Structures are given as structure tokens and as C-alpha cells.
Amino acid sequence: VDLHWGPITPNALNNGKAPFPEFHDVYIEQENLRYYQEHGNFPEGTVLVKELVLVQPGKYPDGSMDTASGRGHFPSALHGIDVMVKDSKRFGNTNSWGFFTFGHHAQPYSSTAKVMPTEQCASCHIAGVGRLPPRTMLLKHFGYRY
Ligand code: HEC
Numbered sequence: 399v400d401l402h403w404g405p406i407t408p409n410a411l412n413n414g415k416a417p418f419p420e421f422h423d424v425y426i427e428q429e430n431l432r433y434y435q436e437h438g439n440f441p442e443g444t445v446l447v448k449e450l451v452l453v454q455p456g457k458y459p460d461g462s463m464d465t466a467s468g469r470g471h472f473p474s475a476l477h478g479i480d481v482m483v484k485d486s487k488r489f490g491n492t493n494s495w496g497f498f499t500f501g502h503h504a505q506p507y508s509s510t511a512k513v514m515p516t517e518q519c520a521s522c523h524i525a526g527v528g529r530l531p532p533r534t535m536l537l538k539h540f541g542y543r544y
Contacts, residue, residue, distance in 0.1 A: 410461030
């Protein structure tokens with residue numbers, strides 16, 4: 399499994415209401431990541447796991463804090479698991495990807511997850527198609543050179 403460090407969009411920089419105020423860390427099977435980097439698309443069966451991690455509250459207005467390594471935003475507690483599964487037969491009506499969430503909150507998470515309605519996840523990813531190779535449905539860049 400490969401880990402990609404995600405962006406951070408804290409509440410303090412988004413009028414107090416960022417849709418995802420946490421760090422976003424994405425886990426991918428290494429062979430599927432390599433395939434993507436070569437072909438610009440993930441193979442059938444690929445699973446992407448996005449783990450949300452809260453930011454430690456800092457004293458500055460932008461939410462940052464001072465530490466020995468400098469001023470910045472630092473992770474604290476785990477705060478959610480979102481999953482994308484590529485299966486063109488099952489999820490053909492949302493560009494081959496199914497969207498699931500095991501909870502966007504503190505642990506414990508659900509032990510099972512049902513596919514999410516299109517308007518809650520896939521629609522936003524569909525709206526972002528075009529920023530990356532066609533129909534990948536990915537909104538993050540995982541190193542494909544195009
Ligand atoms: C407001 C638009 C929006 C909605 C709604 C949304 N996402 Fe995303 N999603 C993004 C953006 C932007 C990224 C890339 C940056 C990041 O990691 O947040 C992303 C990234 C992801 C990733 C990492 C892979 C990638 O595409 O980069 C997964 C997995 C994911 N989202 C799952 C979900 C799930 C599951 C839901 C519904 C519970 C959901 N998303 C709802 C905008 C959205």
C-alpha cells in the first residue's frame with residue numbers, strides 16, 4: 399500500500415466551514431498506483447481509501463501553531479474514512495466509480511458501508527472531471543505525467 403499525503407483546507411482559512419477541514423491522506427495498492435502513473439487510469443477493482451485527520455487547534459487566526467519544526471498545521475485525531483471502488487459494471491452510471499463512507503466523524507466508524515447517492519459524492523467528482531485525465535474521476539494528482 400502506498401500513502402499519498404493530502405492537502406489541508408482548515409476551517410480557519412474557509413470562513414469556519416470547510417467541507418473537509420481535515421488532512422486528507424489517500425491509500426492505494428502500490429501496483430494500482432503504478433498502473434495509473436503509466437496509463438492515466440486505474441484498473442478495475444482499484445480501491446482508494448481517503449482517511450480524514452483533524453488538525454490540532456493552534457493559537458493563530460488561521461488555525462496554525464508553533465512547534466519545534468516551525469509554524470504550521472499538524473494532525474491530531476482520525477476523523478473519517480471515505481472509499482472509492484472502481485467497478486465499471488456496478489458503477490457504470492457514475493463513470494465506473496462507486497463511493498462509500500464509513501463515517502465522517504470521530505471513531506468508532508461503521509463496520510460496513512452502502513454505496514452513497516450520486517448527489518452526495520459522485521456528482522462533485524463528475525464536476526471535477528477534466529482537471530485530470532478523462533473519466534478518472536480523481537480530483538487529486540497521483541503522479542501521472544500527461
Ligand atoms: C465538494 C465536492 C466533493 C464532494 C461532495 C466529495 N468529494 Fe471526494 N474529493 C473532492 C476533492 C476536491 C478531492 C481531492 C482533494 C482532496 O483530497 O480532498 C476529493 C478526493 C477524494 C478521494 C481521493 C481520490 C481522489 O479523487 O483524489 C476519495 C476516495 C473521495 N474524494 C471520496 C469521496 C466520497 C466517498 C464522497 C462522499 C461521501 C466524496 N468524496 C464527496 C471533492 C468532493
